[in-house]
Amino acid sequence: MAQTINLDTSQRVDITCRKGDTFELSLTLKDDASTPVSIVNENDSFKMEVRASDDSNAAYETTAGDTNDNIILSTLDATSGATKKITVKDSSGVDLPHADGGSAIVTDGIVKFAVTSSIMATRPAGLYVYDIEMTDASASNKVTTLIYGTFKINEDVSV
Secondary structure, three states: OOOOOOOOEEEEEOEEEOOOOEEEEEEEEEEEOEOOOOOEEOEEEEEEEEEOOOOOOOOOOOOOOOOOOOEEEEOOOOOOOOOOOOEEEEEOEEOOOOOOOOEEEEEEOOOEEEEEEEHHHHOOOEEEEEEEEEEEHHOOOOOEEEEEEEEEOOOOOOO
């Protein structure tokens, strides 16, 4: 008798957006009882990367900005003049994790991912892959992939 245990709780969500438009994605994180979870900002962090393929394990180059053509967009892009930056904010628009040492707690479970229109204008149209991970430092740095899928950037007519 075959037995299977599936520990992959992530959900596939394919995204289509337009080159040159502002990209905004809001996730509402809920527990098993469908209650929005509290995000203790000093502990929980989020990572989103859009890549040309899912078989490249090249790490994001954080020292001087990323030059890897496989990485299209990333939350790790915090360099001056960032060209691949995805911002992560709470529901009130404050960057996550909070710089105030985590005194603020988001109780509505909303996490927002955004890319400016000027950065989206520089990204090539095409079909890519992405995922969004959450790291909970209060649970021994437990990493959980929340969603994954294809990330399609459609060409824009107005430039």
